[in-house]
Amino acid sequence: MADAAPRLKGLVEQLLGEPLPLRIRAWDGSQAGPPGAPALVVHHRRAVRRLLWRPGELGLARAWVAGDLDIEGDFYTALDLLSGLIWERGEDARSLREALRDKEVRSAIRGLVRLAGPLPPPAPPEEEVRRRGHLHTRRTDRRAISHHYDVGNDFYAIVLGPSMVYSCAYWRDPDGTLEAAQHDKLDLVCRKLALAPGMRLLDVGCGWGALAAHAAREHGVSVVGVTLSREQAAHARKHAADRGLTDRIEIRVQDYRDVTDGPYDAISSIGMAEHVGADRYLEYATDLHALLTPGGRLLNHQIARRPRRDETAYDVDEFIDAYVFPDGELQPVGATVTQLERAGFEVRDVEAIREHYALTLRRWVARLEADRDRAAELAGPGRTRVWLLYMAACALAFERNHLGVNQVLAVRATDPGGSGMPLRPRTWN
Structure with missing residues (x-):
């Protein structure tokens, strides 16, 4: 029957x-x-x-x-x-x-x-990552980043579109194009950092190089971009070369902890700090503070979770940790602000843009569904299913306020405490 x-x-x-x-x-x-x-x-x-x-x-x-x-x-x-x-x-x-x-x-x-029927079940799918060793060493961070990002630039092009920007877009018009929204996000970051010709920008977790190219071309700055993904770095270098920007953009396969050639006039960290880990966050913030010139600005764009009843308990999302972002950790936005200030930054602005991420994720899901067969050829059917599930589930999480995303603008104060910020800093709106 x-x-x-x-x-x-x-x-x-x-x-x-x-x-x-x-x-x-x-x-x-x-x-x-x-x-x-x-x-x-x-x-x-x-x-x-x-x-x-x-x-x-x-x-x-x-x-x-x-x-x-x-x-x-x-x-x-x-x-x-x-x-x-x-x-x-x-x-x-x-x-x-x-x-x-x-x-x-x-x-x-x-x-x-x-x-x-008979237990146990088959072994977990090959896309699942087993946690090994201590969290957030240089070696384990390289392995985690490679798992997520080194799956083929052509696969990511299907999901992200021509901009190749893998972070929350900024939607002035919810019915607008993904390309326009990502352009507006890149420009918003640059304007919050008050970039101007001759300045030096460090882009931590530079991805496929879109922000570096936008900052160099539209704002006349010199950019050093660092990533742990070799495939991202290769794409970012070609992206810069195709636009005639190699004299102003340097892309490195390098851990942010190994950057020693400061000072920089500004630092962008867009969708990277989620990989740092709670125990390493003060180190991360302190390192970036030391790399900035006095009066220099940091724009930290980061996903946040909601506070838990027991903040001493270590808790991870099993699916995300095993299949998507191994070793990734989310913190409440208050914890991020506190750690930045403990490192010596003065936090000057926090903008919550979670609705923007829900819109962005739905566009990425639609792109992947529209070209699912090709994506499966490039990255395998299992990984394609991983990306569909995680992006759709995250879209719902942002829509229901289970997750947030925030742009935190911080400044390294000048002696004896000046910030170099205008009296009305939100001139980017």
Whole structure:
């Protein structure tokens, strides 16, 4: 009998203690659930084994990346419904030990084991990274950056478009083009830094070189860009050469901790500080402060999480850590401001732009979905599935205020405490 879907639906509802808001379509062709709702397509019973072996986010991610699970219908609606069942339970969820005391839960698990077949499940997909060694050493940071960024510039071109900017755009018009919004973001950064001809800019985590080229061409500065990704560096150098800017742009494969040729008049750090780590953040801020000339400005553009009840607990997003940004850590914006000030900076402006990131991510998802077959040829179907899931889930997280992104403008004060800032610094608006 083709009855896997209704059995699976009933057991999951018994386990959760609430109705399942999605349809289920199972490997035997059976279906169950609310008509018209998005469907969770379970291609193989090993998807259930993965979830039983690693309940929650990581098991679900493994099944998705391996292609054992799919979504039929609106992707964002399905993720939103799933988030209520898995991600948003958070600190209010019962521990597994407490849950297993419940006879209904134990009965549901026994039923799922019978339905899933022999345990354990297959090995995790090859795209999964295992954490090894100490966090945020030069070696482990190089490995983490390479995992995320050295997957092929052609793949990133599909997602990002011609601008090759992999950070939140700045949308003056929500119906505008991604290219225009990224151009406006680059120019906003340059204007906040008050770049002028003859100045020297350090771009920490320079990516594919778009900001370096914009700053050199439009604002007449000399730029040193540093990245740990060799593929990014190769693209950034070609990008500069194609625009006749090699005399004003130097791209290095270098750790920011190894930059010693200051002082710089300004420093940009756009979407890089998420890789630094909480324990290293004061070191990061202190290093950048030392590289700036007195009166020099830092523009730190960084994703932030919301504060937790217990800030002493170490907590990471299992899916992001295993498949997307190994060793990445997010902090509340207040912690970032505090660490910058502890390093000697004076924070002069904080602009929250989280809605802009939701718009940006939806555009990236649309680009990847439109050219998904080509992306899979370039980077593999598993990695393509990783990027679709993480970008769509992050778009929802920004829209629902679970994540934020902030541009923090800080200055290295001059003796005896001057900042060089105008009385009305928001002249960039």
